[in-house]
Amino acid sequence: MNITKEQIDDLNAIVKVAIDKSDYQDKVDKILKDYRKQANIPGFRKGQVPLGLIKKQYGRAVLVDEVNKLLQDNLNKYLTEEKLDVLGNPLPKQQDNFDWDTEELAFEFELGLAPEFEVPLKTKKAITQYKIVADKKMVDEQVERILKQYGKLVNKEIVGKKDEVTGTFVNEAEEIEHRTTLELDKIKSKKALDALVGSKVGDTVKLNTKGLFKEDYLLSSALDITQEKAKGLKIDVDFTISEINEREPAEMNQDLFDKLFGKDTVKSEKELKERIKKDSEKQFEQQSDQKLLNDVTEYFIENTKFDLPTGFLTKWIQMTGEEPLTEEKAKEEFEKSEKGLRYQLIEGKIIKDNDLQVQFDELKEFAKGFIKSQMAQFGQMNPQEEELENIAARVLGNQDEVKRLSEQLMSQKLLNLYKEKANLKTKEVTYENFVKEVYG
Structure with missing residues (x-):
């Protein structure tokens, strides 16, 4: 041969x-x-x-x-x-x-x-790395939510401006009949608030759905309808009141602190606010990191120039699918996939040039960290090492899970590399401003 x-x-x-x-x-x-x-x-x-x-x-x-x-x-x-x-x-x-x-x-x-090209990690243009901070307003609002959540309900006879009102929404024409609890501080419509405040158990109040809540998504759950149906809905609904409660905030004391964080972990209101600020900002890191990874990726795709064997790849797409494609359809498919292919090549080049590898031991530790965070969401704050080892062994016995975790770990390695080598400028913002700036 x-x-x-x-x-x-x-x-x-x-x-x-x-x-x-x-x-x-x-x-x-x-x-x-x-x-x-x-x-x-x-x-x-x-x-x-x-x-x-x-x-x-x-x-x-x-x-x-x-x-x-x-x-x-x-x-x-x-x-x-x-x-x-x-x-x-x-x-x-x-x-x-x-x-x-x-x-x-x-x-x-x-x-x-594959084309030959270089990927300079020191980007010419500075890329924004967001540092999201929990400002005083956010921390105070979180404290207020905690006190409200751990407080107690006090039954009332007449609806006040900040009460919780349980009742049933009815509109026969739209086949709506749903019992729910309204928090009046989430009502946006002044006309609706005026109609509810001062009402009593047994009263029926007519409310219009348009602009009823401060957050649009609340309407679908209140009426038990789909988000699609709730969007732009403008009808009158009857709300018959069956229960009125005022939520009395919990006391700011050691008993509350222990319920939230374990015995004697937090010992004062000041420490509570510091802990809320720290925990909130830790949660924000994942969003800012994902934004940074996306922005660096887009920068490399836009600024790393190289040619591809377009004719060959179009022909390959045309001939190797489940069913043969026309040349025109194959060109369309290539155009759709070109950006992804370019980044695969760029990412592969970065990984190779910087000798980034996923070793089994670090993959196992990564899996254990992921499992530990999942368990914490269900209140298991301190799982035994042996338990983590056993669960990790089962997870890593599944090849699909190994692939998924390996990709996540490699993304983390790439992110750390970009933080070290890329031209970044740190911008400190509140979460509210981050959402406005990033998502419009």
């Missing part, structure tokens, strides 16, 4: 494979002899079918199969040994009236080659 490469240009090449009859004939003959031993053909005893008949019936199929195996194995070996960085897979060139009976079989494959 002889394999040679003809370089067309920097991004395209042809690999030629010449297979001599001696490369496959022994294997073909052995398979056909085995077929003969097992063949059941009318008129012949088992194992006594003439080999010529076996060759006539099965010879071509066996030959093609063995040659394809040789092609696949040796072509892959050649690409690896020659260190050819190919995109997609080699595409066999169409050969009309191919003669399988010659002493030497010749095949040609088109290759699309």
Whole structure:
């Protein structure tokens, strides 16, 4: 067997494979002899079918199969040994009236080659790294929510401006009948507030759904309808009051602190606010990190210039899908996937140049950290090491989970690299301003 490469240009090449009859004939003959031993053909005893008949019936199929195996194995070996960085897979060139009976079989494959390029991590343009801070307003609001959450309900006879009112919404035409509890401090409509305040148990108040709540998403849960139906809904609904409660805030004392953070972890209102600020900002880090990763990714895609073997890749998409595509459709598919392909190449280059690797031990520790954070959400703050080891072993026994966690860990390694090497400018913002600036 002889394999040679003809370089067309920097991004395209042809690999030629010449297979001599001696490369496959022994294997073909052995398979056909085995077929003969097992063949059941009318008129012949088992194992006594003439080999010529076996060759006539099965010879071509066996030959093609063995040659394809040789092609696949040796072509892959050649690409690896020659260190050819190919995109997609080699595409066999169409050969009309191919003669399988010659002493030497010749095949040609088109290759699309990955481009050569550099990715300077020290970006020319400074990229914003957001540091989200919990300001006094946010901390005070969180303290107020905690006191309210851990407080107690006091039954009332008349609705006040900050009460919680339980009742049933009804609109027969829209088939709405749903019992819910309204927190009046979440009501936006002044007309609705005026109608509710001063009402008593048993009263029915007519409310209009348009602009009823400060947050639009609250309407769908209040009426038990879909978000789609709630969007822009403008109807009158009857709200019949069945219960009125005032939520009396909890006392700011050690008993509350212990319920929130464990015994004697926090011992004063000042320490409570410091802990809330610290915990909030820790949660914000994930959002600011994701924003930074997205922005660096976009920067590299926009500013790392290289050509792709567009013609080859379009042809590859056209020929290798579940169903063959027209050339026009293949071009559309390539255009859709080009940005993702470019970043795959850029990311691969960064990983290779900076020798970023995911070792099993660090993957296991990463998995344990992920498991620990999941358990904390359900109140298990201090799981035993043995328990974490056992759960991690089960998780890492699932190849899909290994792939998912490996990708997350590599993203973390890339993020750390960008924080160290990229040209970043830190911008300190409140969470409210971060949302406005990033999401509009």
